[in-house]
Amino acid sequence: xxxxxxxxxxxxxxxxxxxxxxxxxxxxxxxxxxxxxxxxxxxxxxxxxxxxxxxxxxxxxxxxxxxxxxxxxxxxxxxxxxxxxxxxxxxxxxxxxxxxxxxxxxxxxxxxxxxxxxxxxxxxxxxxxxxxxxxxxxxxxxxxxxxxxxxxxxxxxxxxxxxxxxxxxxxxxxxxxxxxxxxxxxx
Amino acid sequence: xxxxxxxxxxxxxxxxxxxxxxxxxxxxxxxxxxxxxxxxxxxxxxxxxxxxxxxxxxxxxxxxxxxxxxxxxxxxxxxxxxxxxxxxxxxxxxxxxxxxxxxxxxxxxxxxxxxxxxxxxxxxxxxxxxxxxxxxxxxxxxxxxxxxxxxxxxxxxxxxxxxxxxxxxxxxxxxxxxxxxxxxxxx
Numbered sequence: 001x002x003x004x005x006x007x008x009x010x011x012x013x014x015x016x017x018x019x020x021x022x023x024x025x026x027x028x029x030x031x032x033x034x035x036x037x038x039x040x041x042x043x044x045x046x047x048x049x050x051x052x053x054x055x056x057x058x059x060x061x062x063x064x065x066x067x068x069x070x071x072x073x074x075x076x077x078x079x080x081x082x083x084x085x086x087x088x089x090x091x092x093x094x095x096x097x098x099x100x101x102x103x104x105x106x107x108x109x110x111x112x113x114x115x116x117x118x119x120x121x122x123x124x125x126x127x128x129x130x131x132x133x134x135x136x137x138x139x140x141x142x143x144x145x146x147x148x149x150x151x152x153x154x155x156x157x158x159x160x161x162x163x164x165x166x167x168x169x170x171x172x173x174x175x176x177x178x179x180x181x182x183x184x185x186x187x
Numbered sequence: 188x189x190x191x192x193x194x195x196x197x198x199x200x201x202x203x204x205x206x207x208x209x210x211x212x213x214x215x216x217x218x219x220x221x222x223x224x225x226x227x228x229x230x231x232x233x234x235x236x237x238x239x240x241x242x243x244x245x246x247x248x249x250x251x252x253x254x255x256x257x258x259x260x261x262x263x264x265x266x267x268x269x270x271x272x273x274x275x276x277x278x279x280x281x282x283x284x285x286x287x288x289x290x291x292x293x294x295x296x297x298x299x300x301x302x303x304x305x306x307x308x309x310x311x312x313x314x315x316x317x318x319x320x321x322x323x324x325x326x327x328x329x330x331x332x333x334x335x336x337x338x339x340x341x342x343x344x345x346x347x348x349x350x351x352x353x354x355x356x357x358x359x360x361x362x363x364x365x366x367x368x369x370x371x372x373x374x
Contacts, residue, residue: 009327059325064251067293106254109292138246138325140196 010134011046012091012146013055014039020089020183028167030095030177039091039183041148056093058134058146065112070119079127086130086150090159091181093136093143100174101137116169125162128155143177150185195247197321198233199278199333201226201240207276207370215354217282217364226278226370228335243280245321245333252299257306266314273317273337277346278368280323280330287361288324303356312349315342330364337372 014022014033018040025035034053042048046055063071079086100108112118122131129151137144151159163180166172201209201220205227212222221240229235233242250258266273287295299305309318316338324331338346350367353359 008325059327061325062288062295063292066291068291071291101249104253104255104258105250105296108249135325138195138248138322140246 007043008059008061009044009057010059010132010146010148011042011044011049011055011057012039012148013042013046013049013052014181015049015052015054017049019185019187021186022181022183024180024182026180026182028178028180029175033093033179033181038186039181041091056136056143056146057139057141058136058143059139060132061135065109066119070113074119074123074126077123077126079130081130081132081148081150083130083150083152085152087185088153088156088159089148089150089183089185090163091183092147092149092163093177093179093181094145094147094175095143095177096145096174097176111171111174116166116171118166118169118171121165121169122162125155125158128152129159129162194230196231196244197246197319197333197335198229198231198236198242198244199226199335200229200233200236200242201368202236202238204236206372206374208373209368209370211367211369213367213369215365215367216362220280220366220368225373226368228278243323243330243333244326244328245323245330246326247319248322252296253306257300261306261310261313264310264313266317268317268319268335268337270317270337270339272339274372275340275343275346276335276337276370276372277350278370279334279336279350280332280364280366280368281334281362282329282331282364283361284363298358298361303353303358305353305356305358308352308356309349312342312345315339316346316349 014036016037018038020039022036022039036053040049049055129149132148134146136146149159201223203224205225207226209223209226223240227236236242316336319335321333323333336346
């Protein structure tokens with residue numbers, strides 16, 4: 001793990017360059033990000049990115065709530081990111097409130113799954129929607145999580161439904177900043 | 188949380204400067220660190236530290252396993268770091284194996300507490316031993332955790348007992364790098 005330190009870090013940058021055209025950038029709650037034309041997504045710290053409008057980083061990490069049974073169930077059906085037909089995507093940075101982070105593990109797990117059915121609800125959209133979660137809170141970043149999704153155009157309505165379901169949950173009451181950035185792959 | 192980004196980050200540096208004299212630096216398992224005379228411990232990224240022999244960083248974070256009951260029980264008895272009489276200390280950086288990180292949350296919790304009694308064992312040494320845990324794994328650091336302890340000289344034997352107990356647990360079978368750095372406050 002210590003020998004491959006850069007491989008889990010990902011950088012997302014809004015600007016005039018990048019593989020993705022930004023189609024919509026919606027502030028769901030909290031402070032906005034500058035509106036950009038393109039989104040770049042690179043593995044590593046993105047030092048090669050010049051003059052971004054904004055830059056966000058996060059690292060993939062061990063699961064914080066998933067049980068073995070849930071993990072194995074998801075692994076059996078989920079699709080990898082970057083399928084050729086998955087030309088649409090979404091980057092959804094969120095921050096959770098101090099009240100969330102003051103909860104203990106058992107309290108957060110109860111809200112996350114038992115009351116909000118986060119895993120259960122998301123499972124229904126696999127394998128159509130692929131997802132990669134990045135943790136940012138411990139990296140001195142403005143958001144706590146960056147979730148990066150991709151899907152084929154015919155699954156866009158399903159994706160809209162998934163985010164609407166999650167935004168209605170008990171868990172989402174603790175989200176105090178969220179931006180919904182919809183993209184289309186152009187490179 | 189995003190507004191106070193540096194406050195949870197701490198930097199530890201071995202070198203010729205620092206508030207602590209290093210009395211012993213023992214490799215418990217895995218690769219060594221260069222042996223140093225002094226240890227500096229600063230809040231933030233430690234950019235003011237010049238010519239360290241080595242530098243390690245970590246961030247305090249939300250608890251990953253502790254339940255509300257355990258948290259409240261510990262909070263009721265634990266002491267803060269930096270008591271005047273707590274002139275001895277220990278910095279213990281550890282890394283856990285890929286096998287540990289491949290476990291799911293429920294499996295890690297079972298090993299951490301149910302099989303290893305990590306919280307239960309540690310509770311017996313409160314408030315004599317004060318502790319601050321720093322997470323490093325997601326920061327592209329060589330260790331996964333840095334634990335920083337302080338205690339009065341009369342509790343040194345109790346501290347030795349605590350680390351011996353933890354090193355004998357099921358959890359510690361997953362520790363593949365550990366250094367035990369014992370210090371005395373001199374500034």
